[in-house]
Amino acid sequence: MKQEMPNWLKQRSELTPNRTALKTKDETITFQQLFKRVQVRASNLSQLGVKQGQHVGILMRNSVAMVETIHALMSIGAVTVLLNHRLSKSELNWQIVDVEATYIIVDDEFSDNVADFHLIINEQLSAMKAASLSNAVPRHFNLDDVATIMYTSGTTGNPKGVLQTYGNHWSSAIGSVLNLGLQTEDRWLLAVPLFHISGLSILMRSVIYGIGIHLHERFDAKIVHQAIMDEGVAIISVVTTMLKQLLEELGETTYPPSFRCMLVGGGPVPKKYLIQCKEKGIPVYQSYGMTETASQVVTLTPDDSLLKLGSAGKPLFSSELKIINNGIECQPNEEGEIVVKGPTITKGYWKREEATKAAFTDGWLHTGDQGYLDAEGFLYVLDRRSDLIISGGENVYPAEIESVLLNYKGVKEAGVIGIDDEKWGQSPHAFIVTAEEISPVDLLDFCRSKLARYKVPKSFTFVDKLPRNASNKLLRRELKKIIKEQSNDKD
Amino acid sequence: MKQEMPNWLKQRSELTPNRTALKTKDETITFQQLFKRVQVRASNLSQLGVKQGQHVGILMRNSVAMVETIHALMSIGAVTVLLNHRLSKSELNWQIVDVEATYIIVDDEFSDNVADFHLIINEQLSAMKAASLSNAVPRHFNLDDVATIMYTSGTTGNPKGVLQTYGNHWSSAIGSVLNLGLQTEDRWLLAVPLFHISGLSILMRSVIYGIGIHLHERFDAKIVHQAIMDEGVAIISVVTTMLKQLLEELGETTYPPSFRCMLVGGGPVPKKYLIQCKEKGIPVYQSYGMTETASQVVTLTPDDSLLKLGSAGKPLFSSELKIINNGIECQPNEEGEIVVKGPTITKGYWKREEATKAAFTDGWLHTGDQGYLDAEGFLYVLDRRSDLIISGGENVYPAEIESVLLNYKGVKEAGVIGIDDEKWGQSPHAFIVTAEEISPVDLLDFCRSKLARYKVPKSFTFVDKLPRNASNKLLRRELKKIIKEQSNDKD
Incomplete structure (x- = not known):
């Protein structure tokens, strides 16, 4: 996809300046306000030496500053390396060296976790006065360029940096909107880490769709429950353990009609929770995806969310899905490896030509996960990579x-x-x-x-x-x- | 955009087989049923000699058969030339010769309008028994390939064939959904000609979004009015003269809340109609576009539809808009020529290298239309190409x-x-x-x-x-x- 596009946040700020972009417990920010802050941050980062094409790590907790930093790096044209702050010092430093990062932007609390490196402390960055904005004109995005890198471990060897292009993120957001729909007043609750694709993909959707994010630093069942009940949240992305806690919070009540999608990813959901959701009329959408597919690549449709319990659904509109066994496509109900294809899928692993080559056959990504399709084409995931x-x-x-x-x-x-x-x-x-x-x-x-x-x-x-x-x-x-x-x- | 995608109708038929694709006064057809019919038609067209890459004209009235024919040609990989059945015989034949069509598929009533040509009569085609479907496996779409050609006249010389790629249609549908939103139960009323981009773009959206079309052979104010009032139509595309007639039909009543968008294109709308719409709470969205931009490229957002009367709005998310005068970008409120850029824009005119070259500067399409942007970036179209x-x-x-x-x-x-x-x-x-x-x-x-x-x-x-x-x-x-x-x- 050689296509060039306007910078997403800039375009969104011009098209719908007054819509809410972010809501935290402390503040509410419009797209125009967010864009202005990002320009300041991008300008200051440029001042500090951050340049187009560099790999720049982010080691931060979910926060407005983290959102600003991601957008600022995209505006500059640097490649954002999303680092998991739960990793140990040695794990982090291995990734930082492997990815050849030029700078790491860290929350002060994590600064000791990164050894001997060009650190930019978030708190100091936030305190900088705006430099001239003249060097902060946001770059257009080329959909073929790498926007972000996230590390994922494999069955063997060291973690690998998954290259995620602007086109991957764009196609993921578009694939999702064609499945879940879009209403101007949608609000997406983000309580998963922004350093994971589950969180980052919500940020991408927010600017592409023009909908607001309710940004939580971390998942707290009580607080998330209240937000769904009282704040007009329409969609939330969760993993199974969160779903379980939310069901406990919910007790005998049910969610308001404004809540239209509980998107569950990150592994299979025990059937008992799905049945509880069905009984309470919770619109639960199981999905299947991974870092390499820039978020969900298979998701239940609204038509089937409560009818096909246990299935991860069908591929997104631009994506394709097959089950293979010894290189042969399986029949319905026959088990095999899940392989996927489409514009959301990574072009490969950073500096790992062999691993990249091994992961693909004719453009199809081998997920290593086992599953089958039923007669109507619904995916059932049996096992994630056998040892995962x-x-x-x-x-x-x-x-x-x-x-x-x-x-x-x-x-x-x-x-x-x-x-x-x-x-x-x-x-x-x-x-x-x-x-x-x-x-x-x-x-x-x-x-x-x-x-x-x-x-x-x-x-x-x-x-x-x-x-x-x-x-x-x-x-x-x-x-x-x-x-x-x-x-x-x-x- | 070198991206390859699954055939849209096939994918839609697999993802949401039971949703309504088309509703006419006589029948209601699901995506799965439509896909099956299209397979039969594609197979029969192949049997008759239609092949990938050929230019094949369609000279038909809006009908299920016309929809099937368009999808069948896309499945085969032929380039569909949409012919305007209101043209005179000599105009039609000029276009057919110019475009180097191999076949023309016509409604019987128009067969005399096309001289000495390889005609395929729709009625005969519809009566054919299904040939083997084995030669009717739908092709994947390459977004860079030409899907359709529509003729448009210019200020001088003969009409020119506008090349519309799969990527143009795809990007147009995506740009529109990011502006207008999408709900599973949306129904789009199509009473404009399918041979114009206004009609064809609704067909593309239908399969890409998975929403149904209420297909009317032509615009009849009474019938359209009843459909909006009684049949759950959410969106309709109209031109000014239709809007005027609908307002007359509406009288003192108003539309039901299920009706959420009156999309007006094809030239400026007199302010008195817009004021009437505002008074009646009709969600009217002015838009601006042309054959070369594969439908609307500038449209009012829901936020502004009743606030910025008279404006055509802002560009779609992937598109860009400038006003220029003597090659210089104009200031707000300064008049000049409207130029547009983005993935919905044609790659040029069939066999008209000079005209194509003249139409673009650095990827920006010169529309020839005059307008200005207000201080908030809203487009006001003053005059279509001075003599249009x-x-x-x-x-x-x-x-x-x-x-x-x-x-x-x-x-x-x-x-x-x-x-x-x-x-x-x-x-x-x-x-x-x-x-x-x-x-x-x-x-x-x-x-x-x-x-x-x-x-x-x-x-x-x-x-x-x-x-x-x-x-x-x-x-x-x-x-x-x-x-x-x-x-x-x-x-």
Whole structure:
């Protein structure tokens, strides 16, 4: 897509200057006001040396300043690297070095997490007086240019930087609007992290659609519940654990008619919650997507949201979906790997030609996830990438945790699986074979220093050997059996 | 835009098979049913020799069969040439030869209007039994490919074929949805010709949005009024003369709340009608566009529809708008030529490299129309291309009529202008300088044989000479003065 477009926020500020762009607990900002703030920020960033084409990291909490920073970098034409502030220092610095970032813009509280780097402290940036705006004329967007990079871990090896173009974000927003519709008075509640595609995609939709965001720093079930009940929120994006908490808050009441879409992503939703939603008339839309597809690529339509419980739906209008098995397209109800195609899909991983090549066949992205289509073409996702653990909506890759465990002196082998967790859906559990005696407490401390909190194993089992197949591949499903037997023993 | 997309109707039929695609007075058809019919038609057209890449004309009245034919040609990958059935035989045949059409698909009633050509009669096509559908697998669309060609006359010379790509139609539909919004239950009433961009663009939106069309063969104020009142129509596209008639039908009542948009295009709307709309709370949206922009490119937003009466609004989200004078961008409130840019704009005229080159500067299309932007960026269109006559929403170019008049023996000079017409807004009037005595009745007959009915001068004034400037250019505004003086004399 070689198409050039006006800067989205600038265009939105010119078309509908007085509509609400952002609402937080402290302030309400129109698109025109937001654009003016972004111009100031872009001008100051330019002053500090940020230039078109540079990779610039953002390590911030959801906030108006974070929104301004993302738009400012897009105006300058820099590539925004969205960093997860829950990562450990070593994880963060690995990504920062890998992505070849020129600057990192951080909330002061996170400044110690980034070592030896060209830091721009958000609080100092916010305090700067506006430099001349003459160097802050927002650039047009070329849909083929990379707008953002987000890291995602794979089944093996180090995390990879997913390249997301302006065209990916644009096509995702358009695909979603053709499914969910659009009303001028729509308000989208954003309580998922802006550093994840689930949050960032809401920001993109806001400027493209001209609708306001109710911006929450984090998900708090009580506060989100009140916003839906009282503030005219029309749509919210959640993961399963949030849905569950919201259902508990809701109790015997129901949402007002202004609330028209509960978009659920980030892993399968237990059927009992879907049934509760149906009973309460909550318009729940399951969806399926990933960082590589710039948010949802398969979503239930309004027509089917309460009829096809458990299905993730059908592809967005510009996208295509197939199930394949050994390279052959499956019949309805036949299981296989989910592959997807379309303009929302990444052009590849930063500096990982091999991994990029391996991920695609004739333009189709191999998701590694298993599923099937029913006779009417509805997708049912059976398993995310066989070993993927989804904990509170965050993807956790066993290989990454195992690699950290193996770096601890005395650990000979390590195998990690997800176990059921009442609150987070799943959490990681580690099986360890030791070469010498080790202290579980010290091992835990070591993990905490190397891994984001949500990746640290919640429990350990020490074993003599790990189940492996003939080619020495770890058999995770055997580990799952062991856990199951243990839990049966307890019952 | 090199992007490839699934065939729109096929995708729509898979995503929302049971939604209504078309409703006529006789039948209601879902997207799935429409797709099946289109497959049959495409298969039969293939059987008859229609192939990818060929130029194939359509000369039909608004009907389900015409809709099927357009989709079938898109499925095959042929380029659809939309022919205006109101044109005279000689006008039609000029276009057919110019566009190098391989086939023309005609309603039987028009078959005599096309001379010596590979005709496919619609009625015969409809009666064909389905050939094997195996050769009717719908092609993917490449957004850069030409989907349709529509002829438009210019200020000088012969009509030119405007190339409209899939990307133009796609971007137009997307630009419109981001302005007007989208609700699953929207129904768009189509009573403008499908051979004009105003009608065709509704068809494109229908499959892209998944909303139904209420398809009328022609505009009949009583029938359209009833449809808006009783049938849940949400949106209608009209030209001024239709708006006027609808206001008369409406009388003292008002439309139901389900009716949310009266989209007015095809020339300026007299302010008195806009005021009437405002008084009755009719959501009227003035817009501005042309064949070269694949429908509206500037439209009022819902926020401003009743606040900025007389303005055509702001550009669609992906589009840009400037007023220029001698190549310099004008200040607010300064008059100049309207120039537009964006993905809805044609890549040029069929086989007219010079005309294409002349129409663009750095990607900006020169519309030839005059206007200004107010301080808030709202467009006010002052005059369509100085000599353009808009009669009942049809563009009439004086040069074309003059060229016909000059071909009549005894006519030495001819000058055509638009005069006020109570019903059609404007109608053409001819000034004639004769070399010998001629019969006005014979001249009229001659015009009728060469020109579409709406282009035939409604009246003639015979004069000794035409007002011209030093370089012998006809001064049309002097002709307008003569008419004005005559009408003042009468008062």
